[in-house]
Amino acid sequence: MMEIKLSVDFDAYEDGVKLAPLIEELAQDAEKSQALTSLIIGDWGAAYEESAQEFLPTLIAASSHFPNLRKLFIGDMSYEECEVSWINQTNLGPLLAAYPQLESFIIKGSTDLALEPLEHARLQELTIICGGLPSTVLQSILKAKLPELRKLELYLGVDNYGFDGDLERDILPFLYENPFLKLTSLGLKDSELQDEIAIAAANAPVLQQLEELDLSEGTLTDKGGEALLNSEAVRSLKHLNLNYHYMSDSLVLKWRSSGVNVTLDDQQDLDDEWRYPSLTE
Numbered sequence: 001m002m003e004i005k006l007s008v009d010f011d012a013y014e015d016g017v018k019l020a021p022l023i024e025e026l027a028q029d030a031e032k033s034q035a036l037t038s039l040i041i042g043d044w045g046a047a048y049e050e051s052a053q054e055f056l057p058t059l060i061a062a063s064s065h066f067p068n069l070r071k072l073f074i075g076d077m078s079y080e081e082c083e084v085s086w087i088n089q090t091n092l093g094p095l096l097a098a099y100p101q102l103e104s105f106i107i108k109g110s111t112d113l114a115l116e117p118l119e120h121a122r123l124q125e126l127t128i129i130c131g132g133l134p135s136t137v138l139q140s141i142l143k144a145k146l147p148e149l150r151k152l153e154l155y156l157g158v159d160n161y162g163f164d165g166d167l168e169r170d171i172l173p174f175l176y177e178n179p180f181l182k183l184t185s186l187g188l189k190d191s192e193l194q195d196e197i198a199i200a201a202a203n204a205p206v207l208q209q210l211e212e213l214d215l216s217e218g219t220l221t222d223k224g225g226e227a228l229l230n231s232e233a234v235r236s237l238k239h240l241n242l243n244y245h246y247m248s249d250s251l252v253l254k255w256r257s258s259g260v261n262v263t264l265d266d267q268q269d270l271d272d273e274w275r276y277p278s279l280t281e
Contacts, residue, residue: 002035005076007042019044020058027065038071043081051088051112056095063098070101075108075129082109085131085161085281089113093140096120110162113137118144127153127187131280132162138170142179149180153187153214158280167196175204187214187241190277194245198224202231216243216263217278222251235260244278246270 006022019041027033044055052074072095075087087109093116096102103124107113110130118140126149128137133156141152156171157163165171173179174188175197186206188197198215207213213234215224225247228234237260244266247255255262268275 001037002032003038003040003071004032004036005040005042007077008045009043009081010046013045017045019055023055023058023062027062033065034068036066037068038073039066039069040073040076042075043077047075047077047082047088047109048086049088051090052092053090056090056092060094060098066099067101069099071104071106072099072102073106073108076106077108083131083281084109084129084279085111087111091116093117096123110134110137110157115140115144118146120146120148122148124148125151125153127151129155129279130157130162131155131190132157132159133165134162135165135170138165142170142173142177144179146180148182150182151185151187152180152183153185153189155189155217155279156191156193156277158192158277161280163191167193167200171197172200175201175206178206178209181209184210185212185214186210187216189214189241190217190279192219192277194218194220194277195224199227202227202234204233207231207233207237211238212241213237213239214241216241216245218244219275219277220245220247222248225251225255229254229258229260237261239263244268246272246275 008017008019088111089109090112091114103122105123106127108129110133115137123146133154191197194215198220220242240260240262243263246268252264255264
């Protein structure tokens, strides 16, 4: 197994270095390209100005050189390199067609992100990390053909940074009309609507097949936390992630004595006038 990360930092970008030639160079290295199982694409050089389209055709064209690639991460960069809400993505759907052997696909950044078509026979994990996930992307996922999907993790974010979805139309169908029959881990997280999502999740049909539910990183309060705590279906989960929350000390104590395998770290200040999800800008 081999993992390689390709990135172009600011100084290299200023000197004229581009990511596409780095992909071509890796593809031509027979030893590395054949052994490669995980490819991480970091900063492609001024990702706040240049979109992923700058290197995407090259990565698609090189697919035959990476026959054992199982994991692909597009946009793995720190906030010093580029704030998550500034990362310029593109339509990454064609990557899935180019890499039919992929099992894990992780994306960071949602500006101009699209996933059309979203079809893959082997993909088991889809994660999108962002400060605001557009409704168009949520709808693409709801309509996707991903028969082997086991893990779906979505950072929903806030409207100031790209989230323009509707709770009923774009989020609740993941809980009540789940299109992924093999899904065992679902994350609907980093949301200003975390209470509403938690209340809906407490008795959602999808819990019957889940092992893990991740409602972390959002503005969850006692309102949503109580609904989850009172749910028998939630108690049957192997793990519940409520990390980063606005629940009270008294409710946290109830959770800790509940017998549920729950993560409750990073309690936020309940006296804050404004409450924000963990990841926005």
